[in-house]
Amino acid sequence: MANRKKALLSHIWNFTRNKGLTKLPNPCAGIKGFQEEGRDVYIEDHIYNAVWAVADQGLQDAMDIAYLSAQRKGDLLDFNRSDLKDGHLPVEQNKTGKKIRIAVEGQLEAVVTESTAARWPG
Structure with a gap:
């Protein structure tokens, strides 16, 4: 401190x-x-599930997107639905500056398509 x-x-x-x-x-x-x-903290499944269970839909979506995309908090805040192109989300990571493309498929695609624009980050 x-x-x-x-x-x-x-x-x-x-x-x-x-x-x-x-x-x-x-x-x-x-x-x-x-x-x-x-x-050095690892969030065990039971802790993640307990928080997810009491979270509102917007936080649940954010937690799912964070978990499924494996991105840092700061990078998640830059996600925007309008950036989706050909089933991929281009990301320039804030910490490293590395440019990557995240395939939006499977569970991640389900979360992205089911969440409303009001709940989508960005």
């Missing part, structure tokens, strides 16, 4: 300096952050 607070303070300070509100150097400069470990 300390790393997040330091990052926020640094961001605010840089913003105020860019707006001309201060000329002082960033007080966070040179302060070393704490070592962090990445999260």
